[in-house]
Amino acid sequence: MSTDWKPPKDYRDRPVAVLGAGVLGRRIACIWISAGYNVRVRDPSPQQRSDCSAYVEQNAVLYASKTGKKPGQLTVLEDLQDTVYNTWLIIEAVPEKIQLKIDTFGEIERLAPDDCILASNSSSYKSSEIIDRVSDQGKGRVLNMHYYMPPEVMVVELMTCGFTAGPIFAFLAERLREAATIPYIARKESTGFIFNRLWAAVKREVLTMLADEVSVPQEIDSMWTEMFLNAGITPCRTMDNVGLDTVALIESHYIAERGLSSTKTVDFLQKNYLDDGKLGAKCAKGGLYAQSGPAISTPTKPQILVLDLGLSAKTPSANGGEILQLSADGKVQKALVTGQSLPDGIAVDHATRQVFWTAMGVPGKQDGAVYSASLGGTDIQTVVAPGDVNTPKQLTLDTVAQKIYFCDREGLRVLRCNYDGSDFEVLVQTGNSQREEDAQNALNWCVGVTVAPNLGKFYWTQKGPSKGGRGRIFVADVNTPQGQSGTTRTDIHCIVDNLPEPIDLEIHEQSRTLYWTDRGEIPFGNSLNRVRLDGSGLPITGRRHEVLCRHLQEAIGIKLDLDNDHIYLTDLAGNLYRCSGEGKGRVTLYSDEDRAFTGIVLI
Incomplete structure (x- = not known):
């Protein structure tokens, strides 16, 4: 991981570029406009450019209501060189075609300033897959910056290409918070990032339950709402509260019944937690979360x-x-x-x-x-x-x-x-x-x-x-x-x-x-x-x-x-x-x- 990159001191005076004026591209533009940045959106389609302008005009004030800042200005362009000139951040949101993305990143590295961050909104491709035409020096400025569907979902996931300069993550996370989004950083490359991997597991198990006729969609959704949405239950805290030793026993039963691998579940828990006596919230050593006080099963008695x-x-x-x-x-x-x-x-x-x-x-x-x-x-x-x-x-x-x-x-x-x-x-x-x-x-x-x-x-x-x-x-x-x-x-x-x-x-x-x-x-x-x-x-x-x-x-x-x-x-x-x-x-x-x-x- 490179550490040579330094945040540009004049980033506030420089524009953000978004490549692609589609459904997500225009929303990404609104995000940065709401933080007070001027944004240029490039798309070869006149219709997409027109639709983008209309969306931003109608919604920029709504996005800015979350930041309290005066919205920046939007410019829509067809020419790539004019779009990326003097930018400090470029976000690629072109169609999910691998060769198109490879060509795009090779070209924007050539045209953009040497300190400009080059980000891909792709959730299908890791950024390491689209840097074939990027120089070794330029790879330190490339990463994934994946948006979901703002303004309803304001989560943004950041993930390295394997070469991304470390300071970029802290710098971007701070800028993203200015734009009223919630940044999460994947510690290493992962297909699906963080949320999509969680969703993939939930999706598979729900489909399995439906196929096994264990439940029906209405009951599954109702239980999810009561347990996770209304009660605010979270997975890692819940495992700690249940006890990691109990989690391992339950998972061992699934492994035996379904013929699953234990490498990244029970074996992982055993090696990294259970062998060290880290059983979760019920013990002083904690578990997935460090325990800062007495175990939850023995409630603290505060003054x-x-x-x-x-x-x-x-x-x-x-x-x-x-x-x-x-x-x-x-x-x-x-x-x-x-x-x-x-x-x-x-x-x-x-x-x-x-x-x-x-x-x-x-x-x-x-x-x-x-x-x-x-x-x-x-x-x-x-x-x-x-x-x-x-x-x-x-x-x-x-x-x-x-x-x-x-x-x-x-x-x-x-x-x-x-x-x-x-x-x-x-x-x-x-x-x-x-x-x-x-x-x-x-x-x-x-x-x-x-x-x-x-x-x-x-x-x-x-x-x-x-x-x-x-x-x-x-x-x-x-x-x-x-x-x-x-x-x-x-x-x-x-x-x-x-x-x-x-x-x-x-x-x-x-x-x-x-x-x-x-x-x-x-x-x-x-x-x-x-x-x-x-x-x-x-x-x-x-x-x-x-x-x-x-x-x-x-x-x-x-x-x-x-x-x-x-x-x-x-x-x-x-x-x-x-x-x-x-x-x-x-x-x-x-x-x-x-x-x-x-x-x-x-x-």
Whole structure:
């Protein structure tokens, strides 16, 4: 694998070329236009060029709604040399004829700049099969870049030709994320890449079941929907949870019954996992996934930190808030921090061993603050001083970037800063907090917030009037569109509306599921809820949000512990609950009418 290639510094000022204006070619063009790049599409057919122009004109804005960027320009051409001139990326999407692809790659290497990446959209041919006419030096810039069917499916698979320069993969993956696609990298050449190999196995087994009259299409599709789509089951996690030793035993039975080879199944597991005692989630050594803590079959018992407002105490006080530490079974161990002015949101970075929290102060006054401390409650630091924010609410962390995200309710804002309070940013501004009409309009009040760095998104609630049925959840990109601000950004989308009164949010990135509490009226308020997201971080088309459990008492805090199939919840009636990941089997771990709980976190 070559390492000589370096990313062109001026790639932003250079066009992307797509060779082929067919069904996929025009969609690929829209992808890159939506990321702000100018795109040239080459096709020898006047009709295809015309159809491509019409498709892009009709759909570019839709694609760009996922990126928040100003769309680039499309140029359709017949001449290949004019198409590839000064490009930084060329994507071949010509008909699946091997000699045509070989000739095309030989020609574009000759015509394109020496630093231009040469990609094939082909899923039928590995790129190593189409580089016969590419020089040895040029082979380091060739790879497969396979799209499925955007905008419905935004997955893109990258795969080496055997010579591809290593830095190309990281560079392209970053550019693809800018275009709201989800890149996956095949570690080595493979016919069918990643997904098509998965699909091939599923397809073969489904056809076998149908041929053996084991089931019928309707039942197979229904079970698939319930098990994999609705329940979010994934293959590698499931094998770890079942136990790799059990997986090997089951597979051995199939091998014996069907006369299959064991080389790449049981033998592979035995050599790489079982012989080393890696049995999956039930053991400390882990399995397909590394185990970072106790086995799933023996659930971890975290310490719990909850915020008590202090307003329900026998002697209520606006400065009587506390951070309480409780055991996993709900026994109060100690007050970690006391004397807080209406604490509301809390988060922990276990790597830096810091806890962060907000203090609302007097609602409507500019006296809210954000603080940090060690996990032991010592070394308390002021992150955002009183006077800089109005009423800070839920708080969440991007622990990789070491950024704090939090909402300012009467300040009508979603904010972000570094762990030390520097680089203070207004991500969203829903109104003018100095205007009484705006400040008192609960539709503008930002309350809950969560961030999904891998999706490049953050989410927040605007709760609306108390129990008013007008609450909403919004999403925007982590990076504010260039040249825009919290008041002018165009990438904000309302993803759920007409909610009783949504409060705190948390996202499970692995299953792309957004969870929230709602303190509104029954039957749908005072509840735990979730919605499934697609690869672009938006709700799956046609899927409504689910109410997982109800009958909480002014529900506020939420904390996911889905590795242990737990969700923790708090409410203003002084209750701390735990339920399953599906909202079942709720138990009350702690209850005290002299307390009013808000935020919650596990340590």
